[in-house]
Amino acid sequence: MLDDQLKAQLGAYLERVTQPFELVASLDDSETARDMRSLLETIQSLRSDKITLRFDGKDARKPSFSLQRTGAGTQDLNLRFAGLPLGHEFTSLVLALLWTGGHPPKVEQDVIDQVKALDGDYQFEVFMGLDCHNCPDVVQALSLMAVLNPRVKTVVIEGNAFHKEVTEREIMAVPMVFLNGEAFGAGRMSLEEIVGKLDTGAAAREGAKLSAKDPYDVLIVGGGPAGAAAAVYAARKGIRTGVAAERFGGQVNDTLGIENYISIVETDGPKFAANLEAHVRAYEVDIMNLQRADKLVPAAEPGGLVEVHLANGGVLKGKTVILSTGARWRNVNVPGEAEYRNKGxxxxxxxxxxxxxxxxxxxxxxxxxxxxxxxxxxxxxxxxxxxxxxxxxxxxxxxxxxxxxxxxxxxxxxxxxxxxxxxxxxxxxxxxxxxxxxxxxxxxxxxxxxxxGLVPNTEWLKGTVELSKYGEIIVDAKGQTSVPGVFAAGDATTTPYKQIVIAAGEGAKAALSAFDHLIRSSAPVAA
CATH class of the missing domain: 3.50.50.60 (FAD/NAD(P)-binding domain)
Known part of the structure; x- marks a missing residue:
């Protein structure tokens, strides 16, 4: 199933397993089941001192396998993979093995605490495709929830292996998530988004926490290529920088192949988006994910603070603000489009x-x-x-x-x-x-x-900054908008040619312009 290079990489990862667990397979006589047996035997052989393997599973959905902790005092685990988690989902499998084996996840502690505190019984089914680049985020989020909270049960289902079930349940888009038998969500979702939908009080608590933050020298709204570049350039000036993003990476997350970003011969959107966030996190930037801006309030007086009001009730303040909210897929807006979304x-x-x-x-x-x-x-x-x-x-x-x-x-x-x-x-x-x-x-x-094509995410700015007839933020050569101290960059602006490399350059320009504005607005008055 796995070539020698992949086996070596997997073996190196499994060295991080510190707690014993077992893989319990429920197999039939299908080719997929034979491949699953081979895969599981390889995994077990690479860490036989910590991982045991059984083939006496009784699950009705075959072929599948569960991950179960062993040893006295261990917490129950309800995580199952139905079908082969290969392709884009191989990373999801590796992470599930590591988390089950005691390796800590790279997730903020407050999110981990929030998952563990969920009060209720949640049975998730997530249908994924091996070629789907949006699926791993959802699969990994729901897998981690099952690892952290014994009241969360997650089954990851590879659609092609269970085509009959996909047809019967009329699943026409992946990832598709069901909770306790009812449709819960479709498309890319992060762990924070999923937990936020379950923990109804989370939004208000988050809003209050954000409102208590000190003002930023540069506050960036949007975390795509433009916002990420702006954050890096601002942070390198040594000034207080914050990024409020609805989804870090923005539209790049939905791009499969990227072959025209200079110096990178070829990559894919999710990987590029992850690298954007990693680059920003290398600096002292306050990243606030899953934040949707609702309102911009200009400074009341020259040199004052600009406010950005968020959907959860939080209010962020900045001496300067850079708008880089990007764009989204344009709807065709004909009868039937909304009615049959994700149903064809x-x-x-x-x-x-x-x-x-x-x-x-x-x-x-x-x-x-x-x-x-x-x-x-x-x-x-x-x-x-x-x-x-x-x-x-x-x-x-x-x-x-x-x-x-x-x-x-x-x-x-x-x-x-x-x-x-x-x-x-x-x-x-x-x-x-x-x-x-x-x-x-x-x-x-x-x-x-x-x-x-795309439509700019600027509806929330109407009546505040000057927009073009297409809804784009009108900017000058330095990225300045019609509001003093407010700059803009990327696909949400009138800058022509909606390209990643152009958005990144415009984000850097906006950050330099914001820094120049800070210098000039804080300079002492001449005698």
């Missing part, structure tokens, strides 16, 4: 594409993201119909040539999507209008992937 309407072809294997799908959008999505999906699904509003595809020529060479792709340009249709809670068609003739057309299909 999807926005991440890399995550959800495998769930549509052998089916018919459509991609809305003819830019680079849309054409790339269509190319990727064509290798998985039976047929792809691409619908583009403009008269021609807007993607790079090399991508267009590749797309048009594929035998199972149909392209409709000058076509306006008018409705996404469905029945019994699932998508079954898409309706579009030929903009030249006005003729209506219906395409029978099972999935629709929306890829029509």
């Amino acid at each position: 309407v999807a926005y991440c072809p890399h995550c959800d594409g495998p769930l549509f294997k052998g089916k018919r799908v459509s991609v809305i959008g003819g830019g680079n993201s849309g054409v790339e999505a269509a190319i990727d999906l064509a290798g998985i699904v039976s047929h792809v119909t691409l619908v583009e509003f403009a008269e021609q595809l807007k993607a790079d020529a090399v991508l267009v040539r590749k797309l048009l060479s594929l035998p199972n792709v149909t392209v409709h340009t000058n076509a306006q999507t008018t409705e996404i249709l469905g029945a019994d809670g699932k998508v079954n068609g898409l309706r579009y209008k030929d903009r030249a003739t006005g003729a209506e057309h219906l395409v029978a299909l099972e999935g629709v992937f929306v890829q029509i």
Whole structure:
């Protein structure tokens, strides 16, 4: 199952196991079960003094295996993997082994305490895909909760190994989480987000704690490439720097391949986002994750403090503020889109594409993201119909040539999507209008992937800073907004070309401008 290099790496990790535990497998006669047996035997052989292995499990969901602590006085553990946790989930498996074996997680102590204090019985099922780059965060969060709290039970289910169950439960997007049999959430979620949904008093407590913080010299709102670069540049000036981010890494988390960030030949979005946060944490920056800004209050007088009000009631203050709230996927805004989201309407072809294997799908959008999505999906699904509003595809020529060479792709340009249709809670068609003739057309299909660009996350700023007609924050050459002491950078601004490398550069520029503003506003008055 594992090559020699991977075995060596796994063996080095398992040296960190300090407490004994056992792996209990429930197998059938499937090929997946045979592979699971081989994987578990390899794991056990690498740390046989601490890990034991049994094949007498009685779980109804086969093939699967549980992790169980052994020894007197040990806390119960309810963590099970159904199917093979390989691909993107191999790291999740390694972490589960380490945590079960006593290795401490790299999580803030107050979050660990919050998990341990959860009062209730929680039975989680998380469906994941091995090619899904959004799934590991959710899998690892729910696995750790089961390790920390005996009243939390987590089953991690690989969708392809349990395709019948996926179909019966109408799961059309991963990660998909069920709690006590009911839908709990879909898409990427962090440990803090999940715990926050369970601990209803957490938001108010967090808001009060944030309000008590001292003012920052530079307060950054948003943790994508622009916000991260701003934080590094500000912190290197030796000034008090804080970052309030709804999701560190921002839209980068949803990007699979990154091949145009200079000096990095190739990486993926989640890895790049993790590196952004690690770089910021290398400095004395106060990172406040899972914070959504609701209101900006300019300083009452020159040299005063700017306030950022948060959704949880907290208020942060800064001598200067850098807005780097980024952008999100744009909705097509037609009947059926909201109704069938995660029931056939999807926005991440890399995550959800495998769930549509052998089916018919459509991609809305003819830019680079849309054409790339269509190319990727064509290798998985039976047929792809691409619908583009403009008269021609807007993607790079090399991508267009590749797309048009594929035998199972149909392209409709000058076509306006008018409705996404469905029945019994699932998508079954898409309706579009030929903009030249006005003729209506219906395409029978099972999935629709929306890829029509981004919309800036600036609704909360209306009436405070000057915005363009597209909702972008208007900035000058130094990143200054219409409000003194408030700067902006990245995809939320009027800066052209929404690229990671440009956002990072603009974030650095905004931090330098904020520092210059601090110097000039605090300089003594001339005699």
